[in-house]
Amino acid sequence: MKLLRNRWFGPAVLTVLLLLAPLLISTYSTMILSEILIMGLMAISFNLLLGYTGLLSFGQGAFFGLGGYCAALMLQAGYQNLFLLLLVGMLISLLAALVVGFFSVRLDEIFFAMITLGFGMLFFSVAHNWLDVTGGSDGLPVFVLPSLNLFGTELTFYDPLNMYYLVFSIVLVGVVLLWLIVHSPFGLILKAMRENKQRVSFVGGNVQLLRIVAFAISGAFTGLAGVLFCLFNSMATPEFMHWSFSAKPVIMSIIGGTGVFLGPLFGAGIFFLLEQVIILFTENWMLFLGIVLVPIVIFFPQGVFGTLRNKIFREGAK
Amino acid sequence: MSDVLRIENLGHSYGKFKVIEDISLSIGKGEMSALIGPNGAGKTTFYNAISGHFPPTKGKVFLNGEEITGLTSHKVVDKGMCRSFQITNIFSELTVLENVIAPLIIQRGKHFKIYGNIFKDKQIVDSAMQTLEQVGLSDRADQVVANLAYGDKRLVEMAIVLARKPSVVLLDEPTAGMNPEETENMIALIKKLATGSGTTFFITEHDMKVVFSLAEKIYVLHQGHLLAQGSPEQIRSNEQVQEAYLGRKVHA
Numbered sequence: 236m237k238l239l240r241n242r243w244f245g246p247a248v249l250t251v252l253l254l255l256a257p258l259l260i261s262t263y264s265t266m267i268l269s270e271i272l273i274m275g276l277m278a279i280s281f282n283l284l285l286g287y288t289g290l291l292s293f294g295q296g297a298f299f300g301l302g303g304y305c306a307a308l309m310l311q312a313g314y315q316n317l318f319l320l321l322l323v324g325m326l327i328s329l330l331a332a333l334v335v336g337f338f339s340v341r342l343d344e345i346f347f348a349m350i351t352l353g354f355g356m357l358f359f360s361v362a363h364n365w366l367d368v369t370g371g372s373d374g375l376p377v378f379v380l381p382s383l384n385l386f387g388t389e390l391t392f393y394d395p396l397n398m399y400y401l402v403f404s405i406v407l408v409g410v411v412l413l414w415l416i417v418h419s420p421f422g423l424i425l426k427a428m429r430e431n432k433q434r435v436s437f438v439g440g441n442v443q444l445l446r447i448v449a450f451a452i453s454g455a456f457t458g459l460a461g462v463l464f465c466l467f468n469s470m471a472t473p474e475f476m477h478w479s480f481s482a483k484p485v486i487m488s489i490i491g492g493t494g495v496f497l498g499p500l501f502g503a504g505i506f507f508l509l510e511q512v513i514i515l516f517t518e519n520w521m522l523f524l525g526i527v528l529v530p531i532v533i534f535f536p537q538g539v540f541g542t543l544r545n546k547i548f549r550e551g552a553k
Numbered sequence: 554m555s556d557v558l559r560i561e562n563l564g565h566s567y568g569k570f571k572v573i574e575d576i577s578l579s580i581g582k583g584e585m586s587a588l589i590g591p592n593g594a595g596k597t598t599f600y601n602a603i604s605g606h607f608p609p610t611k612g613k614v615f616l617n618g619e620e621i622t623g624l625t626s627h628k629v630v631d632k633g634m635c636r637s638f639q640i641t642n643i644f645s646e647l648t649v650l651e652n653v654i655a656p657l658i659i660q661r662g663k664h665f666k667i668y669g670n671i672f673k674d675k676q677i678v679d680s681a682m683q684t685l686e687q688v689g690l691s692d693r694a695d696q697v698v699a700n701l702a703y704g705d706k707r708l709v710e711m712a713i714v715l716a717r718k719p720s721v722v723l724l725d726e727p728t729a730g731m732n733p734e735e736t737e738n739m740i741a742l743i744k745k746l747a748t749g750s751g752t753t754f755f756i757t758e759h760d761m762k763v764v765f766s767l768a769e770k771i772y773v774l775h776q777g778h779l780l781a782q783g784s785p786e787q788i789r790s791n792e793q794v795q796e797a798y799l800g801r802k803v804h805a
Contacts, residue, residue, distance in 0.1 A: 420671040421665055436626045
């Protein structure tokens, strides 16, 4: 029982499980798991804003798409260094988020959600209509994936298993970095702003600047997820930037729980699991997602993961 | 230039409606003063205008000899003036210690530091614990503020305000909503904090008992104007004040 309550026990088990999973499940399931991890990274980045800073961004797809297009364009232009792709994708998303953030953070709540939604639609339109660069609605295909020289062995990522381990490693690094940020002095100030931004301002904090930085960091990691998805998908499409795509991290975070760091990752898992199960029976999976979502919101006020964790921990503590 | 806080001809109006007008006063270092006045006299507007909640439409504010008129709230705090609010203004879902550490992180310029564990910074934690001891909350440092009793929440706000050791502390009705016992404790606490600390306190209050047992100097605000100022005895015996405020209060 003591081991169970150790804060590192859960994450350690999860890491080992994710490392071993591809050996136990089918190739198809491994690919789904890759997608879950990528969307999980996007959702955790998104939750830096919703769960920690108290900002509901409805335009995260823009940064996800920017990362994706960045990678696709660079690969088409012949740049094949994996780390360069990841870094440039993050950097471009970061810069875009700085600009969007600058105009958005002075607003709150529904108005903030609306302006980020507006920016998301703007990015979508550009991706959709700028045929010469983005390929329009067809998207940008990627024919050659970057390879990685690891201790003298040249690794390629055409094999789903290798792709899974690439995704796993990068997502792990991203999640660890986000964990460090959340537990830093900056992270504490973010939570303080979520609780009471007026008070932060009246103890000397520049709320707008702090929010812009939070928005930019979130955008950068969302862009990182976008680069990974472009590699995984061998394609960047305008869909990444569509508002319905921006809704995914929102739904995942709420399903999993915004109050727990890994909640959104679990939300992503539940989201894809539901999709896989429902799709066996019907094509209208969104309809049934809605039907499942309503009781989750009602009966798991802190998300499935958040509510369960609180139950276990409170009973364990007694 | 021994005045810590000096206000010259301060005025604020919404359109043509002048909420406060032509207020001038100066407060010396370490003084304990109070601003009183009937509901709607403009006390909170006055506070908001000098603390950076919004810029005043007229007049000037000086803090430690430096003009701070129209600075935004976080800059006013950086200059050394921190305030409380009538409605408790704290970080509910954070612990008591975190509530006090947040201002210190900002004061030390560490609020953009995106790595490291602030609870391992001995200087900051010690300073925060010291402030909690002052207000009597050090035994509850690890509790989430939302679970505390109302009176303790007011103490948390006091600790937040004091954390950065400001030279001027503005308290907007510090005993609002408190029961008699909590009020007694708050008065005793403010007295304790003020004696010998060199910190200047400026309080608005509804409760006359609180005002007369605390303040060395009282300013009376009436219909947006400064009606009188002086020691508690002078204010008590001032006929204008009695007419405008105290008298009516007694009759009511």
